[in-house]
Amino acid sequence: MTSTVSFIADRLGIEPGMAVQELGWEEDCDPGVRTAVEERAGSELLDEETDTAVNVVLLWWREDDGDLTDALTGALGPLSQNGVIWVFTPKTGRDGYVEPSDIAEAVATAGLSQTSAISVADDWSGIRVVSPRTAKAKR
Numbered sequence: 554m555t556s557t558v559s560f561i562a563d564r565l566g567i568e569p570g571m572a573v574q575e576l577g578w579e580e581d582c583d584p585g586v587r588t589a590v591e592e593r594a595g596s597e598l599l600d601e602e603t604d605t606a607v608n609v610v611l612l613w614w615r616e617d618d619g620d621l622t623d624a625l626t627g628a629l630g631p632l633s634q635n636g637v638i639w640v641f642t643p644k645t646g647r648d649g650y651v652e653p654s655d656i657a658e659a660v661a662t663a664g665l666s667q668t669s670a671i672s673v674a675d676d677w678s679g680i681r682v683v684s685p686r687t688a689k690a691k692r
Contacts, residue, residue, distance in 0.1 A: 561586055562593035564671050565639060565679070567609065574599040574631060576624065577613035577641075581649070583674035586611075586641070599631075607631045610638045613677075615649030621659035625682065629663075638665070638682040639673075647676050656680055 567573065567590050575587070575598040590611065591597055599605060610628045614621060621640075628638050640656060643649040660667045665682045673679040 559589075559593075561589035561673060564673065565590065565609070565611075566637065567593040569593065569595050571608040572596070572599060572605055573609045573611060574601070574603055574607040574628075575611045575613070576601055576628060577615075577618060579613065579615075581615075581643075581676075582613050582641075583677050586674055586677070603631055605631065606633045608633055608636050610636070611641065612638055613641045614651060615643060616651050617649065621651075621656065622662045625659060625663040625665060629684075634684075636683075640680045640682055641673060641677045642680070644672070644676055644678050 571594045573590055573594050573596075587598060598611070599607060610632055612624060612628055614624065618624070625638065625640075632638065642651040642656065657667060660680075660682055664685070666685050667680055667682055669681045671679050671681075
């Protein structure tokens with residue numbers, strides 16, 4: 554399990570001591586991703602009620618979850634200046650699949666930038682989203 558935990562945490566850019574908020578958690582979310590992030594960060598994931606500044610937001614999102622633009626805008630509240638939002642969506646063919654064009658439109662409408670996409674679990678893909686100034690700073 555340790556190598557899987559390290560692999561997932563590395564791909565998500567999780568470092569020890571980071572504050573990580575989780576939004577959109579439901580029973581269908583992958584427990585391995587949650588475990589990997591908590592183990593690497595060294596603390597439990599924060600929920601939507603947190604008033605702590607966070608380095609990373611994990612946003613689990615499905616087709617019927619509502620307005621993704623609103624969810625992204627809401628996720629910006631506690632996000633630190635150089636923070637990252639990971640939008641996790643079901644992979645193609647899975648229940649709740651979200652079209653990539655719908656995600657791209659929501660990201661742009663929220664004034665954010667999509668930087669990369671990865672497979673994070675058997676049933677979930679992840680899209681890394683940042684503010685435009687964060688994307689420029691990483692170049």
